[in-house]
Amino acid sequence: MRPWSSRSPFHPAVLTHCVAVTLVLWVWGSPSLVAAERPAPDLGAGKDAYRQHCARCHGATGRGDGVDAKRFYPRPRDLALGVYKFRSTASGTPPTDENLFQTISQGLPGSNMPDWQHLDEGVRWQIVAYLRSLSPVFEKVQPAPVQLADDPGPARADHAKGKALYETLGCAACHGSAGRANGPSAGGLVDDWGMPIRPANLTQGWSYRGGHDPRSVMLRVLTGIDGAGMPSYAEALSPEEAWHLAYYVTSLQEPVHWNLVARAVRVDDSLPSAVDDPRWAEADRTDLQLDNVVNATGEWASPPTVNAASLEAVYNDEAIAFRFTWDDPTQDLHAPHDGFALLLKPVGSEGDVVTLQAWPSAGAPPLDVCYWSAERGTAWEAVATDFDSVTTPSVSTPPFLQSASGYQDGRWRMVVQRALHPNHPRGAAVVTTEAFTSIAVAVWDGGNPGSRAVSSWIDIALREP
Ligand code: HEC
Ligand code: HEC
Incomplete structure (x- = not known):
């Protein structure tokens, strides 16, 4: 058969062909045909697919004890208990097969449960049948769909x-x-x-x-x-x-701005130094997702409490000011206290810190750390190979940075200012119009001691007006 493109689009044969294709698609997409495609349950096939795709997290027998399980919050589900979170059915009753099919197809965003869109639909239905076989609840209790009203x-x-x-x-x-x-x-x-x-x-x-x-x-x-x-x-x-x-x-949901490059806006006069300076409204906002650093055994110690931070930046000829905003459920002013660090990559250091999840580590290069402490209500800057030497400085007067902060209803806002080309500390990062500078943040919640939440690296670029 000749390719369609070699024919005139108005050729009668092409038109007939198009009509035929449209009709077939319409019939295929109709609900009855989709339902008919659901295969008869085959537990063997479901188990094989489960073992291949799900067992590394949910465990070989579904007990939620796969090799990767301890790294995740929440943990992968123990499927043998038959308790499911995301349903359209009354509390205490199991999910419908369609609920399970949807969870598998779409995954659970914001958790480590991936989506399985790429698996054949028939395979996904076989997995649904296999999940049902893991808990007696599906035999004992009927799913009871909740009563719904029309969407206003x-x-x-x-x-x-x-x-x-x-x-x-x-x-x-x-x-x-x-x-x-x-x-x-x-x-x-x-x-x-x-x-x-x-x-x-x-x-x-x-x-x-x-x-x-x-x-x-x-x-x-x-x-x-x-x-x-x-x-x-x-x-x-x-x-x-x-x-x-x-x-x-x-x-209540706030719009998000996941930028890989954060842009600082130029001003001619002084930089905003208060958290509620109206000029912050003219700066672009960039959001950073944060992940807790897992402990030495690769597990999370307690659930994360700080999941994201946002920044705005403004600069003039001498300095750059950042405003950071992050939600932290508790204001902790005494040890263990809240803290925040802006990290910058100094130019010309040997090696690279690919992710803050793996910093500090033996042999890793130093980073420029602008650290703010809620206990002291001040910020200071150091070039260091770990956090501890910065957060508990041995010198009583580290090079302080101008900063301000405020906490209200579960939200910190903090403004910190640093020179574009600092004279000290030695080896400090420079921020210029000629190149991007890599930055990242780390957050400590004193109410969740022992946990540190870190972002990935993004770039900061100075934007001429
Ligand atoms: C006893 C504490 C508690 C109360 C009261 C409570 N929730 Fe929750 N809610 C939770 C927990 C815990 C989670 C997180 C569950 C998880 O991570 O699996 C949650 C999650 C949620 C989610 C996110 C669901 C998702 O898809 O991730 C929404 C939306 C929500 N709650 C709304 C409400 C509303 C509205 C009310 C009041 C009618 C309410 N909650 C009352 C504890 C509570
Ligand atoms: C990378 C790890 C990972 C893999 C692989 C994985 N899951 Fe999950 N799964 C999770 C995590 C983590 C949760 C818990 C999320 C939560 O509680 O919000 C979860 C939860 C679930 C739930 C519970 C949903 C509910 O309503 O409570 C089901 C069902 C599920 N997974 C099925 C599967 C199936 C089927 C596969 C394979 C096709 C699979 N998962 C593969 C991590 C994984």
Whole structure:
């Protein structure tokens, strides 16, 4: 057959062909045909696919004890308990097959559970059948889908009603009044698998595992997050009210700016030195995702409490000022106290620090560290091969940097200023219009001692107006 392109697009044979293709696609996409494609369960095939793709995390027999399991928060699920978080079914009842199919297909964003879109749909259904065989709950208890109301849509969703429900139902006890995971009950929660767990930061839509659209949030509220200590509110609110609450929660999500290059804006006069200087609004915002550094045995010690930080930067002829913002559920001014570091790569150092997950380490090159301590309320700069020599400096007067900070409702904001070409410390990084400078951040939460959250490297570029 000749390729279509060699024919006139108006050739009758081409037109007939196109119509035929369209019809076939339409029939293929119709729900009945998709359903008919679901194969008869074949446990052997499901088990083989599970062993190949899932066992390294969920374990050979599904007990959540795969070789990689201890590195992740939350841990990969123990599937033998038959407790599932993300369902459209009443609390205490198992998920539907479609819920499981969706989890496998889409993964759980914001966790280490990948999506399996690339696996053949038939294989995904065989895995669903295999997961069901791991727990007797699927035989004993029928999934009970929760009752849903029609989506009122964003225009008719009642914000004030949603906010009032958020307060009266006690969501803030765990999630905090502004949704920053800093409610009075946020610490000390333990999940059904015996691991500590933290409430979600509802301002970070990207971190919702089960979807951050109003419908997904509505389902979380009505079904609860079984196993994670988040109750179901199906008895406490009507299906209509659940939508208003879900739209309100969605409105707490803040837009994200994942830039690989952060741009500093030039100003002619002095740099902003207060956290609420209105000129920060003219600077571009860049968000950085943070991951906790795992301990020496490759495990996480406690759930992460600081997941992200954002920055804005402004410069003039002499210096550059940064404003950093990060959510930390507790303000800790005494040891163990909160802390923050901006790291810059000095030019010309031997070797490279590819990731802060692996710094400090033996033989790794020094980094320029601008460290701010909540205890001292000041910041200083050092070129060092580890954090400890900077965070607990032996000299009583390190080269201080101009800084300011404020903590409000689960959120730190901190401004720090440094010279573009510092004379000291020796070997300090330079920031110029000619080249990009690599920067990254590290955050310590005194309320979560022993944990350090770090970002990847991004570049900072000076932008002429
Ligand atoms: C890289 C590690 C990793 C791999 C590989 C992996 N998972 Fe997961 N999985 C996780 C983690 C981590 C969680 C827990 C996430 C959470 O609790 O939010 C999870 C949770 C789940 C859940 C629970 C969902 C719920 O509603 O509670 C199911 C089901 C699941 N995984 C199925 C699978 C299947 C099937 C495969 C293979 C096709 C697979 N996973 C492969 C890490 C992994
Ligand atoms: C007892 C503490 C607690 C209360 C009260 C609570 N939650 Fe949660 N919530 C949690 C925990 C813990 C998680 C994280 C679960 C996880 O990581 O698997 C969570 C997660 C969430 C998520 C994210 C789901 C996802 O897809 O990742 C949403 C949305 C949410 N809660 C909304 C609410 C709303 C709305 C209320 C009030 C009606 C509420 N929560 C009340 C503990 C609570």
